[in-house]
Amino acid sequence: MRILALGLTVSMSILAACATPPGAGGSVPLAAFFDCARDRGVLISAHRAVLDDSTPENSLAGIRATGAAIRPALLEIDVTRTRDGALVLMHDDTLNRTTNGRGRVADHTLAQLRATRLIDGAGKVTDAPPPTLREALDAAGKVGSIVTLDFKSSGADGETLTRQVIAETRAARAARRAVLIVYNDADALRLAALAPEMMISVPVSSTEHLATLVKGGLEARRILAWTGTRAENPALWASLREAGVEPMFGTLGAPGRRADDRYAADGDPSEYRGLAKAGVAVIGTDAPKVVRAMLAEVAGAPSTCKLP
Secondary structure (H helix, E strand, O other): OHHHHHHHHHHHHHHHHOOOOOOOOOOOHHHHHHHHHHHHOOEEEEHHHOOOOOOOOOOHHHHHHHHHHOOOEEEEEEEEEOOOOOEEEOOOOEOOOOEOOOOEHHHOOHHHHHOOOEEOOOOOEOOOOOOEHHHHHHHHHHOOOEEEEEEOOOHHHHHHHHHHHHHHHHHOOOHHHEEEEOOOHHHHHHHHHHOOOOEEEEEOOOHHHHHHHHHOOOOHHHEEEEOOOOOOOHHHHHHHHHOOOEEEEEOOOOOOOOHHHHHHOOOOOOHHHHHHHHOOOEEEEOOHHHHHHHHOHHHHHHHHOOOO
16 A cells, blocks of 8 residues: 555656646647547557568558558557668568568668568568558558557667658658657657657656656656566556556567467467556557457547547
8 A cells, every 4th residue: 555655646746747748738649649548448559560470560561451450550660771771661680580681771772672572470471572661651641550660770870760760750740640669768858859749658667767757858648658568567557547648568579478479378368358457558469459359349449539
């Protein structure tokens, strides 16, 4: 009880700090949608925009299939740069695993990359090349999905990539349906300043941690709180909800070790229902079709919320 009381106290402090957020009433169009979805049901985030093994990861086919099957879907996609500075979707540093090409992505021009073909989840070489970020944003917009953008770079080139992705997202008129993914407080605050109209997905370990982010300048209403893939934490999820923040939990990960596989092992992945009841607002998964079927009305309820 003492721990819960502390969490609620911190939550009230966060709410007070954000009572009149800068630019309130429209500076972050997607925030109102997430508030509505948090109250009405559970959102599904498709890891690497994959619906099932029939489509490649980070592909236009995956974006279209997932967006058509789950409304509204969150589509997590990975963005990197080619040798000539083009923005493309690719998770790995190399082409080896997900295409029929070989070598580092950074060593290829866009034209060279487009000459390769993506491999689907069943190991089949498809007719599709890796898409550009603009193609992905356009495809996601057409199926009414939200994109969550994961930056695949580091160092000085990481800063270039970040700024270029933000600029391209704005140019595609997709900023209103975009979430930027970061993995530490410093990047969260940096991107919050660079893209004040976009949501930020950032790890949050406690309500005290959330308060630190808010004091640093990141409005609570802009935060999608990543709470990991390992330990379930209903007390934290409840406190985040009290503070007006969406808790996100991942069942994704390495095949054979991820929660998605553990849940499916007995043929009854009802654990997803447990996550929803425990307070998770967004489930990040490698099995979005299974999650959608299992949660049914709970996952369908956010479709009644208005997207910007």
